[in-house]
Amino acid sequence: MYETITPESIKQAILSGLKTDLQTNEGSLIGDLIGPVALELYKVYQSLNELAPMVYVDETSGRFIDQRCAYYGIRRKQGQKAETAVWVSTEGSVTVPKGFVFTTASGLGFVTQETMTIMSGSGASIQVAAEEAGARYNVAADTITGMRSPLQGITGVTNPAAAQGGTDPETDAELVNRLYAFLQKPATSGNIHHYEQWALECPGVSAAKVSAGDQAGSVEVLIAGSGMQPVDEEVKNACAAYIETQRPIGATVTVKSAAANTIGVTATVTLAGTAALEDIVKRFRERLAGYFADIAFTANPVSYNRILYILMDVDGVKEVAGLLVNGGQANIQNAENQTPVVGEVEINGQSFDTEIR
Known part of the structure; x- marks a missing residue:
């Protein structure tokens, strides 16, 4: 907001307002007196830059988002931990302590919520909760199959039912959107x-x-x-x-x-040589998800031309050919209860040099 204001510009403004015949050049008494004052005034202007994100919060306002929301009684949602039950098979009697961690193949941990003594050969169901809040812990059935550390006597573990209830903490953007929805x-x-x-x-x-x-x-x-x-x-x-x-x-x-209206995309792109194909696909998926979020819960269809534009606009893409959206080249309409979600994305790339030969 005050980017053009510098200590020197403040000093010159003060000097231009003086009516004196005394020397005001660098090294003079007046110049030496005004210099520190200009510097302190400059610091005040810099601190004023903090006012904009405090009053007009957006997703870049940092700690001021929560402070502004608290004024209206709005609190950030912290997220919740997914829960399920695991079936533990044993050889001999085994006591599984509270706080013991079972894991998925990818390393996601689920913590036992009680101490359970399992009698020889009987097996038992133990309630577990995710180590952290987050939707990524909503894992499918039969995926919690390991242990963070070994426990003698356990011969097998699995979760007969999927883990549910895990939710991500509210992001800055989501919290800001909720604040403005409350106000507007x-x-x-x-x-x-x-x-x-x-x-x-x-x-x-x-x-x-x-x-x-x-x-x-x-x-x-x-x-x-x-x-x-x-x-x-x-x-x-x-x-x-x-x-x-x-x-x-x-x-x-x-x-x-809401029901998922899964949108799959296939295309062949000519690469400009400024980005790898994997990076192009990643950025395209991110932008596509953002576009879908913008039109969700509206009457707007998924636009074929908009998807083409999004792909063309990704850095590293020179040309696009054969774009298909759900196997066709037409807009996709969402039902009243549907939101579009990104499905399979298959992008084939060829270099520009190959194309022109």
């Missing part, structure tokens, strides 16, 4: 914005769409998680339970998860 969409007396606000207060919910149900007094709340992905049953049920504690008397509320 006044929530009163159980109106649509009130239901949106209640849904967004729930861990694991990053977006909500509210509409009237088929019956008088009924309300339907469609929710999505981070990146506009569908949420699992645990998040959906927790959201419904929370809204029940907030809603007006007489309203009938149904909470549903």
Whole structure:
């Protein structure tokens, strides 16, 4: 905001306002007196730069985001830990202590929530919770099959059911969006914005769409998680339970998860030689996910031309040929309950030199 202000510019402004015949050049008494004052004033201007992110917060405002949100009673969602049960098979009697860590092949840890003594040959089910909050711990069934450290007597472990309920901590961008939704969409007396606000207060919910149900007094709340992905049953049920504690008397509320409209993309690109194909695919997927998030819960279809533009705009891409979106070259319409999500992306690359030969 004050990038053009420097100690020298402040000094010159002060000198230009003086009406004196005394020497004001560098090394003079007046010059030496004004110099330190100009430096201190410069520091004040620099500190004023902190005001903009404090008052007009965005996702780059750092600690001021939480401070500004706290003024309105909005707290950052910390995320939740996924939970499931593991079946532990043993040889002989084994005591599995509370805090023992079972793992997936990728190293994700799940901690036992109780001490369990398993009698010889019987096996037992033990409740476990993820070491950390996060959706990445919502692992599929039969994937928790290892141990962080060996425990004599355990011959096998698996999770018969998928781990559920893990949600990511709210990002700066998500928290800012929730703040501005709170400010720009006044929530009163159980109106649509009130239901949106209640849904967004729930861990694991990053977006909500509210509409009237088929019956008088009924309300339907469609929710999505981070990146506009569908949420699992645990998040959906927790959201419904929370809204029940907030809603007006007489309203009938149904909470549903958005369904995924998976969009696959294939294309051949001519490489400009400024980026590797793997990096191009990664950046394309990221930008595609951002575009899908922007149009989720709107009437806008997934635009074939917009996807073509996104791919063409990736650094390292010179030309695009044979772009197919879900096997065709047309826009993809989302149903009322759908959000688009990135599916399989297959990009084949050829060098520019190869093409022109």
